[in-house]
Amino acid sequence: AQKITQTQPGMFVQEKEAVTLDCTYDTSDQSYGLFWYKQPSSGEMIFLIYQGSYDEQNATEGRYSLNFQKARKSANLVISASQLGDSAMYFCAMREGGTQAGTALIFGKGTTLSVSS
């Protein structure tokens, strides 16, 4: 079974609109971390936002917020006021095992976001 599921291969949004990218995860660990990364066509993986499994409040970083619903095992990324520069591939990822260093990030298959003017 997939650990990270991103069901939207592609999303299209107009500038200044908000968009939600879906992510569901599967783990039996109590302690885990959820991440969103942005990968433009240049290839660099850019860290956007992090949510810990014990964090009670949803994470926010500027225009990015993470809608964390633990019971549903979902961690959707919300981008407010989309910009042309937001066009990229977006990956949801999970780290299991609490604070153990060196554990692999498990990535979803990604969602391609296209922002038009």
Add this chain to the structure above:
Amino acid sequence: DAMVIQNPRYQVTQFGKPVTLSCSQTLNHNVMYWYQQKSSQAPKLLFHYYDKDFNNEADTPDNFQSRRPNTSFCFLDIRSPGLGDAAMYLCATSKTREGHTDTQYFGPGTRLTVL
């Protein structure tokens, strides 16, 4: 300022000819990772160094090796590249902090072409 640097950004090699990719970091992070990302796929961890301790993923082919001569540098060696090894290779770093799930920060990647 770049914090995780990968050189070269693009590498072309011939089938079977050894190639080395390099990664350096200015973050003083104690963990360094190498991921392989094939076209239209998610990144996959090959191995990582936790300080000087090397940790190989179970399904990483023997063809892939790594060296970490000091905290700042880490190298990926592909001993005999095959056509299937053409991919983007991403280096990442993280710092362990007690009580925190450390974030991994990535470099810009090296895109490897095998002819």
